[in-house]
Amino acid sequence: MRDExxxxxxxxxxxxxxxxxxxxxxxxxxxxxxxTDTLLIELRDVPVAETRDLDENAVxxxxxxxxxxxxxxxxxxxxxxxxxFSFERVAA
Numbered sequence: 001m002r003d004e005x006x007x008x009x010x011x012x013x014x015x016x017x018x019x020x021x022x023x024x025x026x027x028x029x030x031x032x033x034x035x036t037d038t039l040l041i042e043l044r045d046v047p048v049a050e051t052r053d054l055d056e057n058a059v060x061x062x063x064x065x066x067x068x069x070x071x072x073x074x075x076x077x078x079x080x081x082x083x084x085f086s087f088e089r090v091a092a
Contacts, residue, residue, distance in 0.1 A: 057079060
């Protein structure tokens with residue numbers, strides 16, 4: 001995953017929720033489908049203009065201007081170490 005993809009998710013997140021303490025929670029959606037061993041990372045909830053093959057087991061969805069909005073990885077347990085996954089939010 002490239003840093004610019006993560007930056008796009010932060011700049012145009014799938015959701016924004018104001019927490020009780022006033023902080024703004026932004027997020028992308030990461031889903032793992034165990035039956036098919038597929039990892040789906042949705043960076044933005046926008047209409048897809050094109051799906052591009054990265055290789056035989058990975059595709060990216062892009063919007064009209066070429067920005068990545070989703071990444072799909074087949075055979076995720078072998079290729080991406082999923083479902084052994086951790087996430088850390090670091091304050092700016």
